[in-house]
Amino acid sequence: MATAHYLPGRRGEPVSKHRSRSAPPYGIDQARLREIATRRIDPQVLKDVKEKARSAWTDHSERRARTPTSYAADFHIKSLDEPTPMRPPEPQRRNKPHPPEVFLTTRLRSVPGYHDPDAAVDKPTYKIDASRSKKEQELRAILRRKYQPRPATTSMMQFDRRRALQDTLDPHAAQATEAWLKLANDKDKRAVLGVINDMANRRLIEKEAETAFRPEAVPSLHRWLKKAGRSEAEAMTRLMKTLSTRPTALPTEGPHFHITDYSKVAEVYGCNPRPYRREFVLHPEWKWEYIQKHGDIKRTVPHLQHIEAQTTPYNRGPQIFTPSLCGL
Incomplete structure (x- = not known):
C-alpha cells in the first residue's frame, strides 16, 4: 500500500512518492499526449516562432542601448487602442455636485476637540502613551523634546x-x-x-x-x-x-566701569556705585624700589616711620583706593 502525503493532490488524488517513473503526472490525459506527439506541424511555423523569439531578445537589447532610460526601452511601444472618452457634465448629478471654487479654497471654523488646521504647523507631535506611569511619560517627553522640528x-x-x-x-x-x-x-x-x-x-x-x-x-x-x-x-x-520701548539703561557697575567714562551719568543721578573686590588696584605712586633694594625688612616702628618719610602725604604705605565717579 502506497503511503500518501497529508496534502491532497490535484482532482482529489493523493500525492505519493511510491509511483513509477514511467507514470505520467497527475492531471494530464495520455490520449492527449499521444495526439500532440503524432500531430505534424509545418516547419515554417516553427521557424517563424524562433525568429520572433530571437528578434524580441535582440530588439530589446538594442533598444535599451539606444534609449536614455529603461522605462522608455520597455514601454515605448505601449499605446492605447482608442482614447478614453470624457464624461459629459450632467446638471442632474445630485449625489456628487460640483462645488464652487470659493468653497474649495476656504476653511471652516475650528471646533474644540477636532483637528485645527491653523495649529498644524509641521508633523504631528509625539503622543505619549497614557497607559504608562507619570515618570515614564516625563522621560519619554524629555527624550522626544530634542526631535521637535522647527516650524516652516x-x-x-x-x-x-x-x-x-x-x-x-x-x-x-x-x-x-x-x-x-x-x-x-x-x-x-x-x-x-x-x-x-x-x-x-x-x-x-x-x-x-x-x-x-x-x-x-x-x-x-x-x-x-x-x-x-x-x-x-x-x-x-x-x-x-x-x-x-524702554531706553537701554547704562551700566553703573562691573569690571570695566572705571575704564568707561560714565561721569555725566554719575553727576546727573548723584550715584555712588558700590565698589567690588575686582575693582581695587594699587596706587601707582607706591614706591616698591625701597623694599626691593633693602630686602625683606622688619616691620618695626623705626622702619615704618622711615618708609612714611619716603612717601608722599597722599599715600602713606601700601594704600589701596577705589575709583569713584562722583568725585570726577
Whole structure:
C-alpha cells in the first residue's frame, strides 16, 4: 500500500512518492499526449516562432542601448487602442455636485476637540502613551523634546497674512480676499498684500498714537497719514515702536566701569556705585624700589616711620583706593 502525503493532490488524488517513473503526472490525459506527439506541424511555423523569439531578445537589447532610460526601452511601444472618452457634465448629478471654487479654497471654523488646521504647523507631535506611569511619560517627553522640528517659514507666514486680513477687513471680506489670493497670480497677489499691509500699519499707528502722543497731536497725525506713502508709514511704525520701548539703561557697575567714562551719568543721578573686590588696584605712586633694594625688612616702628618719610602725604604705605565717579 502506497503511503500518501497529508496534502491532497490535484482532482482529489493523493500525492505519493511510491509511483513509477514511467507514470505520467497527475492531471494530464495520455490520449492527449499521444495526439500532440503524432500531430505534424509545418516547419515554417516553427521557424517563424524562433525568429520572433530571437528578434524580441535582440530588439530589446538594442533598444535599451539606444534609449536614455529603461522605462522608455520597455514601454515605448505601449499605446492605447482608442482614447478614453470624457464624461459629459450632467446638471442632474445630485449625489456628487460640483462645488464652487470659493468653497474649495476656504476653511471652516475650528471646533474644540477636532483637528485645527491653523495649529498644524509641521508633523504631528509625539503622543505619549497614557497607559504608562507619570515618570515614564516625563522621560519619554524629555527624550522626544530634542526631535521637535522647527516650524516652516511658509506655514508661519500664512498665519501672519490671515491675521492682517482679519484685523483690516470684516469677516466676509477677509474670507473672500483670502480665497481670491489663492487663485490670483503672483503680481496681483503682491499688489493686494502690499495694500493690506499698509492699511494694517496705519491702523496700528492710529491705535498706538492715542497713548503715545498728546490728544491735540492725534488729529494732525491722522491727516498726515492719509497722504503719506508706504515708506512714511513704515518710518512712523518704527518711531512708534521706539517710543513704546524702554531706553537701554547704562551700566553703573562691573569690571570695566572705571575704564568707561560714565561721569555725566554719575553727576546727573548723584550715584555712588558700590565698589567690588575686582575693582581695587594699587596706587601707582607706591614706591616698591625701597623694599626691593633693602630686602625683606622688619616691620618695626623705626622702619615704618622711615618708609612714611619716603612717601608722599597722599599715600602713606601700601594704600589701596577705589575709583569713584562722583568725585570726577
